[in-house]
Amino acid sequence: MKLSKLILGCICLLLSFSLYAQKETNKNHSCLKCHAHRTYKYMNEDFGMEIKESMCSNRMIDTLAYQQSNHGMFKCTDCHSPEYETFPHAGNLRMELMYACNDCHAGDPEYAKFHFEAIEEAFYESMHYNRSPDAFTCWSCHNPHTYKTQARIGEKISETVSYDNNICLSCHADVSKYELLTERENINILKSHEWLPNQELHFKNVRCIECHTQLSDSLLVSHVVMSKDSAIRECTSCHSANSHLMASLYRYKSLESRKGSGFLNAVIINESYVIGANRNKYLNILSVVIFGLVLIGIFTHTIFRIFKSK
Amino acid sequence: MANEKLYLYPLWIRIWHWLNAVLFIVLLLTGISMQYSNPENPLLISFELSVQLHNICGIALSINYLLFIFGNLFTSNGKQYKMKTKGLFKRLYDQSVFYLFGMFKKQAPPFPISLENKFNPLQRFIYSTAMYIGFPIIIASGIAMLFPEIIIPQLFGVSGLLVTALLHVVIGFILSLFLFIHIYVCTIGSSIISNFKSMLTGWH
Known part of the structure; x- marks a missing residue:
């Protein structure tokens, strides 16, 4: 009798867990059944007809990217008005103001390591904000539905580079989004970077923000995006022993790999090649020693020749 | 060393040599x-x-290298870079001993210069290695870095570009050592500048 009660109890527990898990997975189902697709259907009850409509592309959600993003655990209505739960959505809901990062993250000790307050201060100094203070927000670059703290998770620097550059390109290579934020004529970045040798290689391996932001000591990623005139144009800013990249792109990675291997240049050495910045202490010493020995050999031989010719 | 003058370096070799230098x-x-x-x-x-x-000099040097390759293919100069493996070590040893000791004792060079042997065994060995191993590697790795998209991204978990660059730099370093030694050894002639003059006039 006791055993059957125990079994029954276990079954109930399992069922409730599975129901809870089901609920969690489907927490956004009612929204995503329309917003995850290019088209959606609804019943027009006045006419008793099912209507199929196309979904506006900027209202579509990439469900996989959302699930994997930093905000993937949230219900849609955690950030959006609960009134969205009714369909058709009320027209005035479109006017709702979106949260900015610090509406949730400011002053939270759990997120202190991300320095959200310092990021906000830097953002207010950026040319993006100053040129379009009303239009430009955190979301202009960091889509809350897909954002991931890439450098902290990304295995490869090349993935971080491509992820971060795609943020810039989402406007600078897309006129429709660019026009939402500014009245300026679109910038042809291929043309404005014509001076850059091996343009493709640079674009693939260096983040836009390496040259276009002010370096920050406290932030991993500087948010002071500078105007074109203040951007770095000196090759030696990166191509030198004191490479700018070690303070930005490779900073986190090199700190991490130093912990493991104790080798200062481990990341820059193994993952990429930046002429002028890649220095291997041991190869440098070896080359100086070999070169020195050759010079000593030549010098000694010369002395013998002078001495013996007399 | 033979007393009569030898015409060792035809015009194309001299042009190639000084351009290369x-x-x-x-x-x-x-x-x-x-x-x-x-x-x-x-x-x-x-x-x-x-x-x-x-970039410019690298491309020019590569084109000039073709002159060297074709010149050696179609003239007798190519033979100067060929060597028999039999007794090679002995010949290299004898020439080294001459440079280290024999020349100070006013001994005659073990392998006097002739039209058939413009290089002594040590020169023949080093020049062949530099021109047929060192140069192809440094040119190929240089061209690869000029068109980095052709380089495989990863090689044994390390950036392919890094491996290529390292190879380029290491061979460049070895060839630069060759340059210093070559210039110094060229001062060992009937006078300090006689070998340099030969490479200008062609006559040894």
Whole structure:
């Protein structure tokens, strides 16, 4: 009798867990059944007809990217008005103001390591904000539905580079989004970077923000995006022993790999090649020693020749 | 050493040689300027200029290398770079002993220069290695870095570009050692400048 009660109890527990898990997975189902697709259907009850409509592309959600993003655990209505739960959505809901990062993250000790307050201060100094203070927000670059703290998770620097550059390109290579934020004529970045040798290689391996932001000591990623005139144009800013990249792109990675291997240049050495910045202490010493020995050999031989010719 | 004058270096060899020398020196200086890039060091050529000069001279040196290859294929000069493995070590040893001891004792060179043997065994060995191993590697790795998209991204978990660059720099370093030794050994002639003159006039 006791055993059957125990079994029954276990079954109930399992069922409730599975129901809870089901609920969690489907927490956004009612929204995503329309917003995850290019088209959606609804019943027009006045006419008793099912209507199929196309979904506006900027209202579509990439469900996989959302699930994997930093905000993937949230219900849609955690950030959006609960009134969205009714369909058709009320027209005035479109006017709702979106949260900015610090509406949730400011002053939270759990997120202190991300320095959200310092990021906000830097953002207010950026040319993006100053040129379009009303239009430009955190979301202009960091889509809350897909954002991931890439450098902290990304295995490869090349993935971080491509992820971060795609943020810039989402406007600078897309006129429709660019026009939402500014009245300026679109910038042809291929043309404005014509001076850059091996343009493709640079674009693939260096983040836009390496040259276009002010370096920050406290932030991993500087948010002071500078105007074109203040951007770095000196090759030696990166191509030198004191490479700018070690303070930005490779900073986190090199700190991490130093912990493991104790080798200062481990990341820059193994993952990429930046002429002028890649220095291997041991190869440098070896080359100086070999070169020195050759010079000593030549010098000694010369002395013998002078001495013996007399 | 034979007393009569020998016409050892025909015009095409002299043109190739001096072009190669000038281009190699520019490549060496610009290569060092890039590898040890430091805007505060006044001895180094600026990075931007180094990149441009290195690219131009690298291409020019590669084309000039074709002159060397075709010249050696279609003239008797090619034979000067061939060597028999039998007794090679003994010949290299004898020539080394001459450079280290024999020449100070006023001994005659073990392998006097002739039309058939313009190079002594040590020169033949080093020149062949430099021209048929060193140059192809440095040219191929240089071309690869000029078109980095052709380089495989990863090699044994390390950046392919890094491996290529390291190979380029290491061979460049070895060839630069060759340059220093070559210039020094060229001062060992009937006079200090006689060998340099020979490479200008063609007559030894």
